[in-house]
Amino acid sequence: MRIGVITFPGSLDDRDAQRAISLAGAEPVALWHGEHDLHGVDAIVLPGGFSYGDYLRCGAIASHSPIMAEVIDAANKGLPVLGICNGFQMLVEAHLLPGGLIRNDHGKFVRRDQVIRVENNTTAWTTDFSAGEEIVIPLKNGEGGYIASDETLKQLEGDGLVAFRYMGVNPNGSLNDIAGLTNARGNVVGLMPHPEHAVEAGFGPNTDFRMRSGVDGLKVFTSVLEGVLS
Amino acid sequence: MAHVADTVENAPATPEKEQPYAALGLKPDEYAKIREILGRRPTSGELAMYSVMWSEHCSYKSSKIYLRQFGQKVSPKMKEHLMVGMGENAGVVDIGEGWAVTFKVESHNHPSYIEPFQGAATGVGGIVRDIISMGARPVAVMDQLRFGAVENPDTARVVHGVVGGISFYGNCLGLPNIGGETYFDAVYQGNPLVNALAVGVLRHEDLHLANASGVGNKVVLFGARTGGDGIGGASILASDSFDKTGPTKRPAVQVGDPFAEKVLIECCLELYKNELVEGIQDLGAAGISCATSELASNGDGGMFVELDNVLLRDPTLTAEEILMSESQERMMAVVKPEKLDAFMAVVNKWDVETSVLGEVTDTGRLIIHHGGEEIVNVDPRTVAIDGPVYERPVAYPSWIDELNTKTAAVLPRATDGAGLKEQFLQLVASPNLADKSLITDQYDYYVMGNTALAFPDDAGMIRVDEESGLGFSIATDANGRYCQLDPYEGARLALAEAFRNVAVSGATPMAVTDCLNFGSPEDPEVMWQFSRAVEGLADACLEMEIPVTGGNVSFYNQTGTNAIHPTPVVGVLGVIDDVARRIPSSWQDEGQHIYLLGITREELDGSAWANTIHQHLGGRPPQVDLGREMELASLIRGASLESLIGSAHDLSDGGLAQALAESVIRFGIGARVWLDDIIDRDGIDATNALFSESTSRVLVSVPREDDVKFLGLCEARNYPVLRIGVTDGTGADAALEVQGQFTVSVAEVRERSAATLPKYFG
Numbered sequence: 001m002r003i004g005v006i007t008f009p010g011s012l013d014d015r016d017a018q019r020a021i022s023l024a025g026a027e028p029v030a031l032w033h034g035e036h037d038l039h040g041v042d043a044i045v046l047p048g049g050f051s052y053g054d055y056l057r058c059g060a061i062a063s064h065s066p067i068m069a070e071v072i073d074a075a076n077k078g079l080p081v082l083g084i085c086n087g088f089q090m091l092v093e094a095h096l097l098p099g100g101l102i103r104n105d106h107g108k109f110v111r112r113d114q115v116i117r118v119e120n121n122t123t124a125w126t127t128d129f130s131a132g133e134e135i136v137i138p139l140k141n142g143e144g145g146y147i148a149s150d151e152t153l154k155q156l157e158g159d160g161l162v163a164f165r166y167m168g169v170n171p172n173g174s175l176n177d178i179a180g181l182t183n184a185r186g187n188v189v190g191l192m193p194h195p196e197h198a199v200e201a202g203f204g205p206n207t208d209f210r211m212r213s214g215v216d217g218l219k220v221f222t223s224v225l226e227g228v229l230s
Numbered sequence: 231m232a233h234v235a236d237t238v239e240n241a242p243a244t245p246e247k248e249q250p251y252a253a254l255g256l257k258p259d260e261y262a263k264i265r266e267i268l269g270r271r272p273t274s275g276e277l278a279m280y281s282v283m284w285s286e287h288c289s290y291k292s293s294k295i296y297l298r299q300f301g302q303k304v305s306p307k308m309k310e311h312l313m314v315g316m317g318e319n320a321g322v323v324d325i326g327e328g329w330a331v332t333f334k335v336e337s338h339n340h341p342s343y344i345e346p347f348q349g350a351a352t353g354v355g356g357i358v359r360d361i362i363s364m365g366a367r368p369v370a371v372m373d374q375l376r377f378g379a380v381e382n383p384d385t386a387r388v389v390h391g392v393v394g395g396i397s398f399y400g401n402c403l404g405l406p407n408i409g410g411e412t413y414f415d416a417v418y419q420g421n422p423l424v425n426a427l428a429v430g431v432l433r434h435e436d437l438h439l440a441n442a443s444g445v446g447n448k449v450v451l452f453g454a455r456t457g458g459d460g461i462g463g464a465s466i467l468a469s470d471s472f473d474k475t476g477p478t479k480r481p482a483v484q485v486g487d488p489f490a491e492k493v494l495i496e497c498c499l500e501l502y503k504n505e506l507v508e509g510i511q512d513l514g515a516a517g518i519s520c521a522t523s524e525l526a527s528n529g530d531g532g533m534f535v536e537l538d539n540v541l542l543r544d545p546t547l548t549a550e551e552i553l554m555s556e557s558q559e560r561m562m563a564v565v566k567p568e569k570l571d572a573f574m575a576v577v578n579k580w581d582v583e584t585s586v587l588g589e590v591t592d593t594g595r596l597i598i599h600h601g602g603e604e605i606v607n608v609d610p611r612t613v614a615i616d617g618p619v620y621e622r623p624v625a626y627p628s629w630i631d632e633l634n635t636k637t638a639a640v641l642p643r644a645t646d647g648a649g650l651k652e653q654f655l656q657l658v659a660s661p662n663l664a665d666k667s668l669i670t671d672q673y674d675y676y677v678m679g680n681t682a683l684a685f686p687d688d689a690g691m692i693r694v695d696e697e698s699g700l701g702f703s704i705a706t707d708a709n710g711r712y713c714q715l716d717p718y719e720g721a722r723l724a725l726a727e728a729f730r731n732v733a734v735s736g737a738t739p740m741a742v743t744d745c746l747n748f749g750s751p752e753d754p755e756v757m758w759q760f761s762r763a764v765e766g767l768a769d770a771c772l773e774m775e776i777p778v779t780g781g782n783v784s785f786y787n788q789t790g791t792n793a794i795h796p797t798p799v800v801g802v803l804g805v806i807d808d809v810a811r812r813i814p815s816s817w818q819d820e821g822q823h824i825y826l827l828g829i830t831r832e833e834l835d836g837s838a839w840a841n842t843i844h845q846h847l848g849g850r851p852p853q854v855d856l857g858r859e860m861e862l863a864s865l866i867r868g869a870s871l872e873s874l875i876g877s878a879h880d881l882s883d884g885g886l887a888q889a890l891a892e893s894v895i896r897f898g899i900g901a902r903v904w905l906d907d908i909i910d911r912d913g914i915d916a917t918n919a920l921f922s923e924s925t926s927r928v929l930v931s932v933p934r935e936d937d938v939k940f941l942g943l944c945e946a947r948n949y950p951v952l953r954i955g956v957t958d959g960t961g962a963d964a965a966l967e968v969q970g971q972f973t974v975s976v977a978e979v980r981e982r983s984a985a986t987l988p989k990y991f992g
């Protein structure tokens with residue numbers, strides 16, 4: 001099982017995503033934004049960061065990178081694609097997921113250990129979770145406020161396309177507390193929190209039991225592993 | 231400034247030409263010295279170079295004679311792990327397993343007052359480039375911040391700008407921000423301190439030094455284009471006091487682009503990996519003037535530069551402005567001609583703009599052409615190394631004896647438990663001790679996935695080797711109030727506290743960096759403070775056998791005659807064989823025994839208690855026994871190796887009271903504590919037991935089953951230890967009970983701590 005992680009100029013969490021893939025038991029493959037080659041990977045992660053310095057709009061320029069033509073094509077054919085934070089913003093800019101992400105309602109960058117609920121455990125990236133499972137995943141963004149038209153929101157909720165929802169605190173003013181989405185097919189998932197930062201005890205979020213012991217994010221990567229293998 | 235080329239050829243013919251040396255920050259005798267060196271008047275380009283390189287900020291002309299102590303007061307042990315010492319862009323320390331760490335703290339005080347957001351942002355950018363230029367990958371940043379009084383309306387402007395700038399730049403660079411300091415005091419009102427620290431890691435063989443060697447090698451400028459920002463920043467901003475009536479100095483502040491810097495980091499690391507650079511230097515203060523003269527001085531001694539090849543953001547810039555510009559995100563490399571194509575392939579991959587400016591020569595001269603004419607022809611050492619050195623007048627402060635007699639011991643104390651509780655909560659809620667989440671929640675400490683400890687832990691800790699778990703720990707400290715009472719002791723106290731903070735994380739302290747923030751060196755009393763602080767720090771480093779590897783001096787933190795408290799920020803770096811062994815700074819379990827290591831004395835002078843409860847500063851700072859601190863560090867390390875301790879928290883500002891408050895707030899686990907044994911053994915009262923700031927003390931929690939072993943360890947090392955309580959209670963019932971004095975719910979402690987910063991800056 002080989003999972004590609006695309007590095008764009010300004011990607012920051014690309015190595016973290018690679019580490020998470022390794023810890024989940026798959027082989028990470030470093031992909032470069034300027035190429036037109038997915039190197040035959042079985043799934044793709046668009047990592048977090050500030051691609052192109054967030055110029056124009058977050059993720060907007062990266063969504064037009066050469067490799068994104070192949071990503072969009074592969075996603076439409078069913079290849080599992082995960083967008084984390086800036087990667088989620090790219091998926092939205094590339095119209096693989098609906099809506100948009102805007103400046104946090106309080107105007108500041110925020111980093112916190114965030115409780116989210118798994119609303120849909122049938123996507124390629126969530127099958128290892130139980131439905132309604134509450135997990136703790138680090139969140140860190142300046143522009144994570146999810147917006148969409150009333151009509152889109154209604155459709156997302158009605159079709160069960162909200163993959164993750166913020167619990168307790170809505171950290172950025174996202175409509176309907178939406179933290180992450182899936183497409184109808186379930187292969188494309190985007191979320192603002194960073195599951196790749198909750199994969200290794202000692203370096204993850206705090207839990208009720210121990211400092212930095214949270215590894216809830218690992219299941220995102222093991223889910224896709226099992227899906228592809230089966 | 232001349233816009234018609236002022237050439238080397240013309241200069242001797244026009245000796246009487248009036249030159250704006252004073253406006254560029256040079257004194258008449260310095261200008262005369264330049265004429266003497268050159269045997270003629272300088273060209274306007276040369277004058278620009280000398281003015282920025284001879285500025286206080288770049289030349290250390292007032293501090294040099296004192297800083298030499300850091301190189302002189304060294305023992306063989308201090309050199310053992312030192313790969314690069316003072317004088318390079320940053321010091322480098324061998325941490326074992328083939329790994330090295332480079333780290334440095336630097337000031338960006340003056341720009342951050344004028345334009346807080348960009349000033350602070352570019353402060354991060356500048357120190358990170360120092361780290362890259364050593365051949366290292368930057369892996370962490372920290373900031374040491376001092377602001378004016380919370381209630382002053384201008385403080386919010388500076389706080390929001392500075393924190394926003396650090397958040398914007400550091401987060402976008404993808405570097406975890408793992409700690410730092412935030413203090414508020416009216417003495418910093420017109421002179422906030424914004425110090426930035428960065429740490430990088432490298433394999434031993436990847437070490438790069440800033441020198442231009444190899445005649446014929448190309449001198450290449452790459453990164454952002456050169457613009458009109460930051461011109462004269464070093465000579466004008468950082469080298470003179472603010473004058474309230476003066477014109478706005480905003481154009482002298484640089485503007486940062488973290489995306490450009492992030493790309494530059496990755497580009498440089500790929501250049502290093504492919505062995506494509508011979509020498510490298512970042513462009514910071516004094517821009518091209520600094521990079522060319524320093525590279526040439528440290529190499530074969532000569533360099534030829536074609537200034538027309540500099541890529542410009544603004545084509546109207548004059549040669550002098552190009553030489554002085556402090557535009558950010560630029561690097562200068564020395565590249566072998568046969569490797570130039572490969573070099574260009576890498577910079578092109580990263581879309582980094584690059585131009586070849588010239589080459590290394592053996593002429594011993596730095597020669598710069600512009601518009602086909604020679605505008606600079608100097609010995610680069612006279613610019614970069616042999617600048618003026620001053621022995622400024624020093625005077626014992628007229629006020630200090632009186633200040634030292636005003637002890638806090640005579641201040642009224644609480645007479646009962648209710649009074650102590652009220653003071654405890656006042657301290658918890660005081661701006662300097664209160665929860666700093668409002669600030670730190672804006673910093674990413676997750677990125678890179680190697681952060682083992684970060685704020686509010688006593689030290690930040692980063693894993694360096696993912697296989698072995700090898701890592702480093704780092705903490706910085708400075709108590710300006712102690713330094714105002716006694717700068718010699720204050721500097722020693724800063725080192726002791728940073729050393730202790732690293733030790734309680736489980737690491738072994740190894741090396742020191744410092745950022746010495748002071749008022750005007752032209753004030754003899756400030757110069758006395760500076761000389762005493764440097765002496766104190768150098769003596770203390772020798773005693774603890776831990777070398778200073780580099781740092782920075784920031785003078786002129788003064789408005790009119792009001793200087794800041796002397797604020798020597800001391801950073802200590804430690805190494806830990808496996809970060810899995812790290813010690814949390816707060817307890818996470820109920821039923822652990824709480825121990826106080828060390829002796830508590832009647833020491834309230836300069837304390838947070840005196841400041842918060844009585845708005846008092848006077849007397850003598852706490853005694854510091856560095857030998858004791860080393861014993862304590864060794865004890866903690868021993869206990870950590872045997873996994874005997876659940877948590878360890880340094881006692882400093884606010885004493886035992888604040889350590890207890892932070893320990894219960896962190897994971898919501900309460901405690902029952904008794905003071906009687908401390909009071910009996912140490913012969914003090916409850917106020918001192920709670921609020922004294924005696925040194926060499928640590929609060930430790932120990933699982934019951936390890937009790938005997940832990941006490942045995944303390945006894946074997948003859949270190950004073952007292953059991954003072956037990957961790958107890960979670961959830962809504964959790965409380966801190968100080969037996970016989972007061973009980974307060976953890977929820978209330980947390981609420982009081984958390985409410986302060988949002989009240990002023992929410």
